[in-house]
Amino acid sequence: MAPGDLELVKLTKRYGATTAVDAIDLRVPAGTYCCFLGPSGCGKSSTMRMIAGHESASGGDIILGANNVTDLPPARRGTAMMFQSYALFPHLTVLDNVAFSLKMKGASKDERYRKARAVMELVDLARFEARMPAQLSGGQQQRVALARALVTDPGILLLDEPLSALDPFLRLRVRTELKRLQRELGISFLHVTHGQDEAMALADLVVIMRDGRIEQAGSPQDVFHRPATGFVARFMGGHNVLQLDGRPVSVRADRVRIGEGSADARSVSGEVRGVEYGGATVTVVVHAGDAGEITAVIPEEQFNATPAELGQTRAVHWSRGDEFVLEAA
Numbered sequence: 550m551a552p553g554d555l556e557l558v559k560l561t562k563r564y565g566a567t568t569a570v571d572a573i574d575l576r577v578p579a580g581t582y583c584c585f586l587g588p589s590g591c592g593k594s595s596t597m598r599m600i601a602g603h604e605s606a607s608g609g610d611i612i613l614g615a616n617n618v619t620d621l622p623p624a625r626r627g628t629a630m631m632f633q634s635y636a637l638f639p640h641l642t643v644l645d646n647v648a649f650s651l652k653m654k655g656a657s658k659d660e661r662y663r664k665a666r667a668v669m670e671l672v673d674l675a676r677f678e679a680r681m682p683a684q685l686s687g688g689q690q691q692r693v694a695l696a697r698a699l700v701t702d703p704g705i706l707l708l709d710e711p712l713s714a715l716d717p718f719l720r721l722r723v724r725t726e727l728k729r730l731q732r733e734l735g736i737s738f739l740h741v742t743h744g745q746d747e748a749m750a751l752a753d754l755v756v757i758m759r760d761g762r763i764e765q766a767g768s769p770q771d772v773f774h775r776p777a778t779g780f781v782a783r784f785m786g787g788h789n790v791l792q793l794d795g796r797p798v799s800v801r802a803d804r805v806r807i808g809e810g811s812a813d814a815r816s817v818s819g820e821v822r823g824v825e826y827g828g829a830t831v832t833v834v835v836h837a838g839d840a841g842e843i844t845a846v847i848p849e850e851q852f853n854a855t856p857a858e859l860g861q862t863r864a865v866h867w868s869r870g871d872e873f874v875l876e877a878a
């Protein structure tokens with residue numbers, strides 16, 4: 550394995566009778582932006598805390614580069630974690646907050662401040678070095694937390710919902726900054742999020758977890774275009790999960806059109822149960838008996854050409870090439 554490569558082997562976390570992380574295997578090549586995505590309680594944070602060493606593993610291994618770090622203390626792993634609550638020291642200046650962990654490592658004051666100032670430059674904090682945390686905005690405090698994690702030169706940076714406390718405008722800005730930073734540093738970022746769009750925008754590798762297991766790991770394109778399971782298709786959104794020819798199949802809602810379609814298209818019909826205008830698109834829901842409920846997202850002008858009304862019986866169709874057979878749940 551190259552330095553900075555991360556491998557999880559049958560990694561498991563049990564809290565009493567609860568299995569929070571259930572023997573997961575995952576490989577994250579060095580320099581990857583990896584997002585962990587999944588519903589609340591699926592084991593994302595437990596996985597991160599085990600990788601960082603803030604939680605012991607109940608089983609399995611964490612391999613970082615050439616080292617098995619499973620039982621090493623956090624400071625000796627080559628990882629750093631930025632927490633949801635930024636956990637800054639209120640009585641220390643920004644500069645001393647950032648330099649703190651180097652003090653713990655016994656670095657001289659000159660060395661500490663030199664390194665701290667270099668990472669503060671990187672996250673655009675230089676002009677705030679003399680302020681106390683309470684004198685900073687939420688976004689600035691978050692940058693201090695980020696600088697504090699980066700100052701130790703980690704091979705992997707772990708971020709647990711780093712954007713959740715920010716307002717939507719700032720969230721977008723910080724998101725762009727995180728991606729830039731990851732590219733510049735060339736290290737892996739492991740980022741826990743609840744947001745599908747956040748994961749799609751940032752990640753090279755999206756890891757979708759469910760009930761302590763990895764449901765699918767792949768590029769954003771993979772998980773969106775070729776969801777492996779009905780859960781992933783539903784969770785990523787924008788997909789229909791249907792029962793066709795006795796198998797579960799996914800079809801993107803924006804590939805479904807109203808009408809019969811050509812002879813080789815798949816066509817089903819049913820009652821129109823919903824019509825919703827969304828500006829550029831119109832969403833039409835058709836109840837197609839055993840196949841299930843089908844949602845079509847149609848450009849407005851196409852809808853106007855073949856409109857549908859509530860209560861009508863209408864056919865919808867899509868190209869068979871847009872169907873993906875799912876693994877049985």
Ligand SMILES: Nc1ncnc2c1ncn2[C@@H]1O[C@H](COP(=O)(O)OP(=O)(O)OP(=O)(O)O)[C@@H](O)[C@H]1O
Nearest residue numbers: 564567568569587588589590591592593594595596
């Ligand atoms: N310290 C603990 N003691 C007992 N159970 C815990 C503990 N921490 C987490 N759990 C349980 O383990 C499971 C996974 O929790 P975890 O925090 O890893 O999930 P998550 O995916 O990060 O959730 P969220 O998105 O809500 O933060 C949950 O069922 C949770 O209740």
